[in-house]
Amino acid sequence: MSEALLKEPQAAKSAAPTTIWYTRCPVPTTSGIAQHKHWLQHEFARHGITLDSIRASQDRAVRESHFRHSLAGSFREGGNVPPIWAKAQGQDTVVVGITWVDEEQLVFVRGDSDIKTVADLRGRKLGVVRKAASDLVDVGRAEGLRGLLTALQLGGVPRDSVEIVDIATPEWDLKEVSKTREDHHAIPTLALLNGTVDAIFIKGAGSARALAQGLRPILNINEQEDPLLRLSAGSPRPITVDRQTLQDSPEIVTRYLAVLLKTYEWAKDHPQEVVDTIAAETATDAESVRYAFGPELHLSFEPKLSEVYIEGLRRQKDFLLAEGFIDKDFDFDSWIDPAPLEKAWALKDDIVLG
Structure with a gap:
């Protein structure tokens, strides 16, 4: 089927x-x-x-x-x-x-972390997912990197003062949702909890789940008045x-x-x-x-x-x-x-x- x-991008189409x-x-x-x-x-x-x-x-x-x-x-x-x-x-x-x-766009750290603000991210490891090799765009990575780089910009923290750490994740397959939904943030959350990284970015409904797991937000990008500072994936x-x-x-x-x-x-x-x-x-x-x-x-x-x-x-x-x-x-x-x-x-x- x-x-x-x-179709290819320029394929012709005749009938309604x-x-x-x-x-x-x-x-x-x-x-x-x-x-x-x-x-x-x-x-x-x-x-x-x-x-x-x-x-x-x-x-x-x-x-x-x-x-x-x-x-x-x-x-x-x-x-x-x-x-x-x-x-x-x-x-x-x-x-x-x-x-x-608009939605919650949160930079999370562990509940017991000594990181209190974005300024404290200097010298720390920021986790960003990278999916398995594929010819599809890496949506999760674009989402996480956008959020973290915006946070660094807002906090006046140079990009080269932090380490971006790849977190390997499987490729997404967005089948129709059912009563349960795959948690795309589960793997980066685990990497944060086990100390592999010091901070991650989560937006939307997944932020509530992260809070329930004991993660602590240090910045909510959604609080920016300028909508062009609230851009996300x-x-x-x-x-x-x-x-x-x-x-x-x-x-x-x-x-x-x-x-x-x-x-x-x-x-x-x-x-x-x-x-x-x-x-x-x-x-x-x-x-x-x-x-x-x-x-x-x-x-x-x-x-x-x-x-x-x-x-x-x-x-x-x-x-x-x-x-x-x-x-x-x-x-x-x-x-x-x-x-x-x-x-x-x-x-x-x-x-x-x-």
């Missing part, structure tokens, strides 16, 4: 699709809420189109499109590392919206689609975004249901969701292409290029297309959730 569905694909990261996303509530599936079924989950596929080649964006007729919303990497690899995708959910979260789908079936892209806009409006008035939905999406509990994402989570799901959101995504691209996660630059401005989102606002009121 995968050979027929997966009867099946489209979506994927989202196991973090708070507007797409995650909309698919969890079956609003996306219901809306496209009304128009004779089946919506399938990339991460639910039994075919690993299909699931890898979560990272590669190689599946024809597919939408993605989630962390920014894979879509930037896929674009740099040559996949012809388009950013048609961006969401931004998780935010901003681009909403991308392959360009061929946008060119051949622009109404599909508009409708997808209209459902997300309607979902955003619903979320504003249903804070508890949002928490419950995100708990299910992230395979955690409501208390951890509230801790990790704060009391205004339900107000955070509007797809936008604001100057700050776009600049944040641009800076993430620059970071990934500077740190070698992508090996070539691309025309960032041409990656952004605001037209579908503008049209989606006009269509939004025709969408009926349910």
Whole structure:
């Protein structure tokens, strides 16, 4: 199945699709809420189109499109590392919206450590995961390195005054979440607890688990007032689609975004249901969701292409290029297309959730 569905970046596409694909990261996303509530599936079924989950596929080649964006007729919303990497690899995708959910971004040390502030990290070992050899981008490493380097910047600590220590981890395979979720922070947490490293970075719902294990935060990047200092591998979260789908079936892209806009409006008035939905999406509990994402989570799901959101995504691209996660630059401005989102606002009121 995968050979027929997966395409090279410039492959042609003729007929309007009867099946489209979506994927989202196991973090708070507007797409995650909309698919969890079956609003996306219901809306496209009304128009004779089946919506399938990339991460639910039994075919690993299909699931890898979560990272590669190689599946024809597919939408993605989630962390920014894979879509930037896929674009740099040559996949012809388009950013048609961006969401931004602030979350706890914590630098942790052991509970008994003498490290009290970021300034105390001079001369210490900072742990960053490095996955087994693969041709996929190392998302976990990009996440950890971004967090720790931001912390050093905020604390005025030179990069060359610390030692970055690699922590070997297996490759991620983001299958559809169930009632239990693989803890990607378990291995670096163990490295911290056993003294292999002196500090690690954890963001999102995993921070609550780290606290329960006795780790102590010395910095929360999420407390920075400037959103461009709160950049991470998780935010901003681009909403991308392959360009061929946008060119051949622009109404599909508009409708997808209209459902997300309607979902955003619903979320504003249903804070508890949002928490419950995100708990299910992230395979955690409501208390951890509230801790990790704060009391205004339900107000955070509007797809936008604001100057700050776009600049944040641009800076993430620059970071990934500077740190070698992508090996070539691309025309960032041409990656952004605001037209579908503008049209989606006009269509939004025709969408009926349910």
